[in-house]
Amino acid sequence: MSNWQILWQARDQFWSGFLSTMTIFGCAISAAFVIGCVLLYLLEGSRPRLAVPLRVFIDGMRMLPFLILAYLLYYGLPSFGIRLDAWWSGVGALAVYHGCYIAEIFRGSRLTFPPGQIEAAQAHGFTRSKMFLRLILPQIVMQTRPLLGNQLIYALKDTAFLVIITVQELTAAANSLSGTYFIPTEAFIVVIGFYWAVSIVMEVIVKQCGRFGSRRGFDNV
């Protein structure tokens, strides 16, 4: 039996690893997006005393490797009596970590947001939160979509770190298969193919959003 045939027989393991990675990725990136939006809103200035600690927190996260944050949640939190399992630590760490990166991407775009639009909204009697949700956030998200697309790919790649804290995902599947049957080359080629395919699909989606965005005139404001 050739190595590839062995892999084909073990396809269920790959598939469940892939689904696990995609579940982790999907949950984490959705939460990260929400965290990014909330951080941006908090930086808007409704609570001035929060601004400095938040900036320190965001910059601090951006100076850490992702894995050390996962360690902090998985190995460190029990010291405070909070015990998360590997999966929740992993998803939580991904969400917080990439949430901070997304917040920083948003913040950069917010700095160049045309003040005239905000004045116009204020003149029309928008509340602060309505203005943020209806006016600022949609434009900033559309404007930063290439950077967000990059961040998605980074987040996808960071899911592989979770094999180190024993989460069963795609790279873990390849690792265990290559151990069981001693066919590491083939197993990892398949897995790398999975990551590659997902990255390409994400790039295509971001580009399609770009077309939609320029049709709606988001790029010319």
Next chain:
Amino acid sequence: MSDLHATAGRQATPEPPAAGNSHVTTAAVSIRNLSKSFDDVEVLRDVNLEVKQGDVVTILGSSGSGKSTLLRCINWLEQPERGTIHIAGERIGMNADGRPMSVKALARVRARTGMVFQSFNLWPHLNVLHNVTEAPIHVLGQPRQEAEARARELLDKVGMSHKQDAYPNTLSGGQKQRVAIARALAMQPEVMLFDEPTSALDPELVGEVLGVIKALSAEGYTMVIVTHEMAFSRAVSDQVVFLEKGLIIEQADPETFFTRPRTERVQRFLERHQ
């Protein structure tokens, strides 16, 4: 800039053309039957031009007439389709057998011309002195000390010696252009090519650059100048060439050109620009 006139005095001494070979002349620049198109548009049509040693030739014409292209053909920054160009008797761009020159041979001929660009094109990572010494050291192989001594002389000549340690981004347009002139002079070229040297300058800075070029002409440098400055052209030229749609339609000494133009086209051009 005062010593410019003090060192002036080199006279143009044209030698008799060598007998027999029509391509070997003592002209600083000799252009024969030059044609060039971009895509389907002919920008130069069968242009012939001789620039004698020590002569100053200004090329006039409206924009799009092909005058910059003609200048850029002389040092082969643009490659013409037909025709030949000789720099002090040496053919540029093509070997005698009609094949393109090797990059090394081309670079060696180019080193015999100096070019001053409309947009200065100083190298921003080098200070003023090193902008001037870079090519003499790395192309001509001059020792650094010698190159620097000569560069200081040239910077003095263009009135920029006080800025020799400054970087280009701290200079005004006029100062940049004067350094660019010193940079071109440092190669001791047979001919200096000026491509609209004052077009990118604020009006109040034009004078300082034209002043330097005038002083060079008094020293006997051979120069080909594309310009829009009529009074300057009249004052400095030995020959004025008028280009229209890639053709030389008038060529004369400045007195004749500016007072008794032959063609109606040039008359209208002069009326608009005076």
Next chain:
Amino acid sequence: MNASAWHMLLEGAWTTLWISGVSIAMGVTAGLILALIRLARVPVIDQLLVLYISLARATPLVTLALFIFLSAPTFGLQLDRNVAGILALTLNTTAFNAEIWRSAFRNFSREQREAAMATGMTPWITFRRIMLPQMVITSLPGLINEMSFLIKGSPAIAVIGIVDLTRVTNRISAVTYEPLPPILVACVLYMAIIGGLVWAQRVAERRANRLAV
């Protein structure tokens, strides 16, 4: 934490630093070479490089490190852990650096190159004396940013058993049963390293802006 724990942490930090440093040096150089090769647009090689860059950017470092370390023996190569780790980091960072260098090339001013040729410089002298020094200055912010990413990705080499600054915290807590302090110290050390790079990047950006005439 006792003295031996501190000692281990510093050793872990040193491992992270030297393995990253070697990978950065090789990745920056290899990236430049790849960018030059891509500029030449050699038919088949160009497509292969595009494929490599696309794959390398999509492959997680952990997966790449495991792939190299585990599959090398099946080709009859016994790779040292450190070599496998350096190889993984280098293969990854080279792809990003190649793109940084390539964009510096493509954005290089045509006029400045013309000015160099007009003085009689050959293409090689023009590249060496005029283009490369400026490309180094303009690419440096991007290259340093990529170095930060490499350090942030470097814990991936723990997966093949290298005891780096992240992994060493496991070793320490296995003895002390107190995982939190070493992890926090590791965090501080990482912040110091990456903070230094961020600072260097700002300095490099200021220098690069000064180049813009």
